[in-house]
Amino acid sequence: MHIRVEQISKQYSKKSYGLKEVSLEIQPGVCGLIGRNGAGKTTLMRIISGILEASSGKVYMDGRLMDSKTRKQLQQSIGYLPQEFGFYPQLSVLEAIDYAATLHGMKGETKKAKTREALEKVHLDVQSRKKIRELSGGMKRRLGIAQAIVHEPDILIVDEPTTGVDPEERISIRNMLTEYAGHKTVILSTHIIEDIAQSCKQVAVLDQGMLKYQGTIAGMIKAVSGVVWECSLPLSMDYKRILSEYITVSSHYMEDAMKLRVLGEEAPPHSVPVAPTAEDAYMWMIGGLTK
Numbered sequence: 001m002h003i004r005v006e007q008i009s010k011q012y013s014k015k016s017y018g019l020k021e022v023s024l025e026i027q028p029g030v031c032g033l034i035g036r037n038g039a040g041k042t043t044l045m046r047i048i049s050g051i052l053e054a055s056s057g058k059v060y061m062d063g064r065l066m067d068s069k070t071r072k073q074l075q076q077s078i079g080y081l082p083q084e085f086g087f088y089p090q091l092s093v094l095e096a097i098d099y100a101a102t103l104h105g106m107k108g109e110t111k112k113a114k115t116r117e118a119l120e121k122v123h124l125d126v127q128s129r130k131k132i133r134e135l136s137g138g139m140k141r142r143l144g145i146a147q148a149i150v151h152e153p154d155i156l157i158v159d160e161p162t163t164g165v166d167p168e169e170r171i172s173i174r175n176m177l178t179e180y181a182g183h184k185t186v187i188l189s190t191h192i193i194e195d196i197a198q199s200c201k202q203v204a205v206l207d208q209g210m211l212k213y214q215g216t217i218a219g220m221i222k223a224v225s226g227v228v229w230e231c232s233l234p235l236s237m238d239y240k241r242i243l244s245e246y247i248t249v250s251s252h253y254m255e256d257a258m259k260l261r262v263l264g265e266e267a268p269p270h271s272v273p274v275a276p277t278a279e280d281a282y283m284w285m286i287g288g289l290t291k
């Protein structure tokens with residue numbers, strides 16, 4: 001399904017904006033939403049899911065406007081995993097997904113088959129009798145994905161599915177989402193640029209409620225060619241000026257020099273231009289770390 005977000009704003013209160021006039025096109029495949037805390041990722045995902053109303057703007061799915069008349073029907077094509085997802089700890093893995101399938105109106109053999117398929121997709125079929133309270137954090141996250149895909153939605157929206165899980169689990173969750181995408185649309189939010197670089201065809205960078213970039217990872221990297229520098233500064237040099245004038249991606253002391261990777265339009269002293277990475281591009285787009 002193709003999603004079009006048109007001039008969406010969300011004002012929570014007089015002073016608090018979640019989003020400011022965000023327009024975005026999302027095609028089938030995995031789309032990564034990246035931005036620091038408070039950038040507006042959750043707000044955007046909740047609006048696309050139809051569980052939060054925008055203050056202004058429109059969302060279209062395959063050309064159909066989401067409004068009070070179409071919302072319920074469009075929501076049947078959406079699966080959503082919020083950042084915090086609570087299951088009853090005394091339920092078993094199977095019971096939890098069976099319950100989610102019931103909520104989607106499934107019955108009998110169909111429900112049984114879909115429940116089993118969802119658990120297989122997230123590799124929890126062998127744990128199906130386990131109680132939820134016995135699951136690890138990563139397993140709970142995978143169970144959350146299973147409840148979001150049990151009705152095989154065309155659009156899957158997952159809010160920070162890889163936060164706080166170990167690297168192996170992160171890669172596994174990433175792969176599951178890529179596999180699920182196939183011809184479907186998966187929107188995933190993250191703080192982790194590596195997740196986006198590895199699994200997303202499309203990427204949108206949000207910062208302070210505004211869209212800073214939309215396109216491919218390759219396009220994002222290309223956009224910052226010529227602004228990434230590696231400096232090797234003599235230890236006697238006052239490097240604080242460079243830190244204040246450039247966006248610093250990394251810095252470390254060597255025996256004889258201070259090595260910096262910085263972003264800026266002009267070459268800093270003692271520097272050579274280097275090829276940008278996705279992390280450089282992201283840092284450039286959000287204007288560096290908050291000071």
Ligand SMILES: Nc1ncnc2c1ncn2[C@@H]1O[C@H](COP(=O)(O)OP(=O)(O)OP(=O)(O)O)[C@@H](O)[C@H]1O
Nearest residue numbers: 012016017018035036037038039040041042043044
């Ligand atoms: N219910 C609310 N009431 C008031 N302000 C809110 C509410 N929800 C979000 N906000 C504000 O809207 C902005 C965007 O928040 P949002 O949760 O969408 O960001 P986020 O990118 O998902 O952040 P995080 O990565 O920390 O989850 C923030 O400034 C936040 O404080």
